Amino acid sequence: AQSVTQLGSHVSVSEGALVLLRCNYSSSVPPYLFWYVQYPNQGLQLLLKYTSAATLVKGINGFEAEFKKSETSFHLTKPSAHMSDAAEYFCAVSPYDSSYKLIFGSGTRLLVRP
């Protein structure tokens, strides 16, 4: 069965520092991969998604993620953290043959220090 592992339930960075949120997937074939963000008291919204068109995917709010098949990873990065980036981030995988299904990781809460 496909699964997603997010390393680190909490990540704390200073404002202006690099953001790196880790996501590894398990799949026998490259799946579709997503990053969603959940701001306090809100639903999830899509940051970006990998659909096999390009390994480096750019999303909203300056975030990007790189698909690395050899490492089965899809880590999320942002060069410079902003206070407004404080939120919970979820990596999700969608099997290529069941695109309607999303399997979520456990989430990483990003804290941004002034």
Add this chain to the structure above:
Amino acid sequence: DADVTQTPRNRITKTGKRIMLECSQTKGHDRMYWYRQDPGLGLRLIYYSFDVKDINKGEISDGYSVSRQAQAKFSLSLESAIPNQTALYFCATSDTTQGVTDTQYFGPGTRLTVL
């Protein structure tokens, strides 16, 4: 107005009570989903529906039922609520026109507490 709305936003109930959570969407999407979110577990799929006549169980459907009253409405029921159903519940929709990479659009969530 929000594209995906959920009512109520917060609900406190007692063990054994029947509860219905409602979801409405104005996006015109055929596919709708119900998830629950628990701390440290991410989101888990309860039920999903491809259209009014097509409803499917997700990974944690026990203790829940759903009704797709119309393309725009998808309700989740807890027939006899129990404390371990205390969670944050999300409704989502997706558009099949994107092919195999459906983006899901989430409502704001319903926080349910079962005492």
